[in-house]
Amino acid sequence: MRLQDRVVIITGGGRGIGAATAQAIAGDGGKVVIGDMLEAEGEATAAAIRAAGGDAVFVRTDITKEADCVRLAATAAERHGKLDVLICCAGILRGATLQAEALDEATFESVLDVNLKGTFLTVKAALPLLRKAEKGVVLCLASEAGTKIPSSSLAYGASKGGVHGFTMTLEAQLAPHGIRVNEICPSSIATPMRIENLVDRARAAGRDIEQARAEAVREAGDPMGVARILAFLASPDADYMRGTIFTR
DSSP states (O other): TTTTEEEEETTTSSSSSHHHHHHHHHTOOOOOEEEOHHHHHHHHHHHHHHHHHHHHEEEEEOOSSHHHHHHHHHHHHHSOOOOOOOEOOOOOOOOOOOGGSSSSSSHHHHHHIIIIIIOOOOOHHHHHHHTSSTTOEEEOOOSSSSTTBBSHHHHHHHHHHHHHHHHHHHHHHHGGGGGEEEEEEOOOOOOOHHHHHHHHHHHHOOOOOOHHHHHHHHHHHHHHHHHHHHHHHTTTTGGTTOEEOOOO
16 A cells, blocks of 8 residues: 555546556555546546545546646645646547648647647646645656657657657756656557557558457557556655656
C-alpha cells in the first residue's frame, strides 16, 4: 500500500494504459480521480475500482478545454482536500500512413490539441494543488514514437515530440519547488488506439485486417505492465528517478 492516501488524477483513465494505471494505483491504496471523454468507459473503470474496495471517481473531461481541466483538479480538491500526483495518459492517434501533402490541417491540429495542448492545460490546472503537496509528482506519457523512433503518423510524432520537450522543460522549472516530473515513453502496448493504428497500417499496405488485428493483440505488451511502472513512479519510492523512462 505504498500509495496509501495519495490522491492521483489520471487523464485518459477510461481505457488502455490509463484504466490499467487507475486500477494499479487504487490497488496500492491511492485515491483516484479519472478524467476522460469516454463516459461509459470512465464510469466503468471507476465502478470496478470501487467494487474492489478502492476509491475512485470519474469526471467527464475534454482536456483541450481549460475549464474542464480546472474542474477535474477542483474535483480532487473538493473530494480529498489535496492532490499529490498528476498522470497525463490521454491521447489520440490520427493520420497514420499519410504523407505530408495528404494530411489535412484539421487532423494535424486535432492530434496536437489533445496530445500536446491537452497535456499543458491539465498540468496548468493541477499545479496550484501540486505546489501544496509534500512530494508532488507529474507523469506525462509521450511515446517511443516521436522521441526515439519515427511514428506512423506525422501528427502523432510531432505531438509526442512536443510532449517530450514540454516535459523536459517542466522538470527543470518544477524541480526547485520539490515537484518531480517524469516522462514515460511506451512502445507497442495492446491498447485500443495501438491496435487500431496497426490495423490502419495493414489496410494501407493491403494486408488482411483481421489477421493484423490478431497479431497486434498477440504481440503487443499488456497495458498493466506500463501501469505498474506508473504506480511505482507515483510513489515516494521513486523519489530518485529523473528524466525519461522508456518501457516495452
